Amino acid sequence: MSDKLNPAQDEGLEIAQRMKEEEELGLRRVQGPPALIVPAIALCWSLFQLSLSSWLMLDSTIIRSIHLAFAFLIVFLSYPMFKRDIRLPGLRWLGEKQRIPAGDFLLAALAALAALYIAIDYDGLASRIGRPIGRDMLIGLFLVVILLDAARRVIGPTLPIIALLASAYAFLGPYMPEFLASKGVSLQRYVSQIALTTEGIFGIPLDVSARIVFLFVLFGALLERAGAGKFFIDLAMSLLGRYKGGPAKAAVLSSGFTGLVSGSSIANVVTTGTFTIPLMKKVGYPAHKAAAVEVAASSNGQLMPPVMGAAAFIIAEYVNVPYLEVCKAAAVPAFAAYMALFYLTHLEACKLGMKGLPKADLPRFFATLGAGFHYLIPIAVLLYELIVPRHSPDLAAFRAVAVLMGIMLVQGVVRGRRSGGPWAAGLRQGGGDIVAGLVAGARNMVSVAVATAAAGIIVGVVTLGLGGMITSIIDTLSMGSFALMLIITAIASLILGMGLPTTANYIVMASLTAPAIVTIAESQGIEVPLIAAHLFVFYFGILADITPPVGLAAFAAAAIAKSNPIKTGLQGFMYDIRTAVLPFMFIFNTHMLLIGVDSFAQGLYIFGMTCVGMFAFAAATQGWFVKRNRWYEVPLLLLVTAVMFRPGFVAGLAGMENSLGNKNLVYLGGLVLFGGVILMQKMRGPGKGTLVPGVGGESA
Structure with a gap:
């Protein structure tokens, strides 16, 4: 692939890369021996996490506290108190970015000790649950405050503000208006619940982060360090x-390949967009x-x-279901969303009269596959471990990481020998890549x-007994309308997601609204599985990654493309409207989540029908199908979408019983209508908005 970046694109790539580094590595760029402190801590963190999956046995609460302590050390040593420089004498260290000031060393140590307190005094805290002594109260309050500051430094003010509002509500409930009122909690109960038990900061989200997520993020970092990102792009x-x-x-x-193991939209953009955006501009x-x-492609990677x-x-x-059940439920919507985006790029190419790149400018498939086939081996190991023997996700990820490390060592030796160097030098290179990947994985985490951990504060407030009140508030705001709720x-998820990472946004919305969706649906005679409600808020949290004016992924891509970031975000959101429709559909049509579907053939059938619905919706919203749409063709395409997404509802409107056979008849009617629109457009001769073969490209 022989496309070179011009100076303007180089500058844009540098800006995007800097955004990615600030998100993952912090703002400080320390020089000299102190620059080794954070990488050393990150390396120890990765080795600790790998030990947990192989030989080290610890209580889960202790694992969570050590996990958070490592994160605190890196945060306070990598992120200054303020992003801007502070000019006031004596306070300049608050914005220091070239060195690590003594104040942040002290904060890092105190924060780590506060996180470790639940492990250090494990037996004592267990014996006085609900009756914290003065020391417990002091350290617990400090932990809450220092955690909120760490979250502000790393991900901005949104999550700390939400946590503070939730905490304030816990105390001020008795003084609120009647429909918002609750009996409130004492400071002693709040601190005990949030900071000294596993119901708040040290709750389920942090446990999953410590046990499972770390290894998958580490796997992605090692893959990227090995060179798999470039391989996936060249292969595509x-x-x-x-x-x-x-x-x-x-x-x-x-x-899509990168999204299999990546947890970051902005990382996907910078990894793949570096190559694909200039080439897209090149073809028109x-x-x-x-x-x-x-x-749109990078944000959908998180689906x-x-x-x-x-x-x-x-x-x-x-949801308390096996991990593979979550993957099964998410499969059809995720792959259908990707197929629709793939189809949408084709529609855009047709509208703009594009051609492809000359074959001489492209890498050869078999040569590319042969040169990078080894990158597919650890991914295959991961999928095998998860699907065939059904090992736990952490064990599967550990074994995939171990295989990948072995491949990186061999790759270093092979590359060294090919360049004429000794095998020992190649082995050192492979080992260096592994260490760099271990450091990057920890810093990414x-x-x-x-x-x-910070979202755990909100979860803890909800479990203090406020969950029912939240359901009541949501029911009041929606005036009893399930659709309005x-x-x-969806809007709340989008707004929160503008300032939150996807995972934190999901945890907050899952704690506040997912149970409410199920409860309110039941009160109206609508059956909504809990997993459908959780996937609903998850999808809209991901869409927030590209929602203007804050979507960082859009800003990074705009920097590479040298385009207006707001215009880019709006266009990306238009592309992702197809994804915004899916959650509303699978809430009512749970077959799209393969709930109650046990046959592989039936799953493929549902996937195919969902894809047809997505294609019809993409064609309707983009104004182009086989040719430019006429006004009366848009409602027909939207009707196809409705038929494919809600066959049972359409069957009911037609007075038919909601049975499998009748649903199949509805699907058949949708396919006939879909084919009819294709035939209508093909029967039209070349005209306005129609590509003529040989003029600006082939016909669609």
Whole structure:
């Protein structure tokens, strides 16, 4: 692939890379021996987590406290108190970015000790649950405050503000208006629940982060360090680059590969967008559309099992179902969303009259596959471990990491021998790559660990007995309308997600609204499985990654494309409207989540019908199908969408019994209508908005 970046694109890539590094590595760029402190801590953290999955046996509460302590050390040594420089004499250390001031060393040590307190005095705290002594209260309050500051430094003010509001509500409940009133809690009960038990900060989200998520993030970091990201891009380009809009289709495919193990939209954008965005512009995509395609593809990567932006494991814990059940439920919507995005890039290429890249500019498929086939081995091991023997996710990830490390060592030796160097030097290179991957994996985990711990404050407040009150409030706001409640929940997820990482947004919304969705649905005679409610809020949390004005993924892609970030975000959101429709559909049509579906053939059948619905919706919203849509064709395409997404509802409207046979008849009617619209457009001769073969590209 022989496309070179021009100076402007180089500058944009540098900006995007800096955004990614600030998100993952912090703001400080320390020089000299002190620069080794944070990498050393990160390496120890990774080795500790790998030990837990192999030989080290510890109580889960102790594991959570050590996990949080490591995160605190890296946060306070990597992120200054303030992002801007402080000019006041004596306070300049608060914004220091070139060295680690003594004040932050002290804060890091105190924060780590506060996190470890529940492990240090484990037996004592267990013997006085609900009756904290003065020392417990002091350390517990300090832990809450220092955690909120850590979250503010790493992910911004949104999550700390929400946690503070939830905490304030816990105390001020008796003084609120009648429909918001609750009996409130004492300071002693609050501190005990939030900071000294496993019902708050040290709750389920932090447990999942410590036991499972870390290893998957580490696996992704090691894969990236080994060079798999470039391999996925080249493989996608070799397959799709020569077709109409090929670079955009390759962006979708490569982002799907990367999303299998990545938990970050912005990381996906910078990894794949570096190559795909310039190539999309080269074949004719406007800058903002090239960036928007990459943003949509990268954000959708977090929908993809088996990792789902680290949320899959937390969903499994909250819903109390096996992890593979979560992957099964998420499979059809995730893959259908990707297929629809793939189709959407084709529609855009048709509208713009594009061609693919010359074959000479593309990598060869078999040569690319042969050169990088070893990158697929650890992914295959991971999937095998999860699906065939059904080992626990942490054990599966550990074994995949072990295989990947072995491959990286061999790869270093092979590369060293090919360049004429001694095998020992190649072995050192492979070992160096492994160490760098271990450090990167731990540093990438900081935001997840801090976000899950801080979100635990909100979870703890809810479990103080306020969950029923929240359901009542949501019911009041929605005026008893289930549809309006879903819309309110979706909007709240989007708004919260503008300032929260996907995992934290999911935890907050799952704690506040997912149980309410199920309860209110039951009161209206609607059966909504708990996993459907959790996936609903999860989907809208991911969409927030590209929602203007805050979506960081859109800003990173816009920097690479040199486009307007707001325009890029809006275009990306337009592309992702198809994803926004899916959660509303699977709430009412749980077959899309394969609930009650045990046959593989039936699952494929449902997937196919869902894809047809998604294609029809994409064609309706993009204004193009085989040719440019006429006004009367749009409602027909939307009707196809409704039929494919809600066959049971359509059967009921037609006066038919809601049976499998009647649903199949409805599906058949939808396919006939879909084919009819295709035939209508094909029968139209070339005209306005129609591509003529040989002029600006082939016909659609």
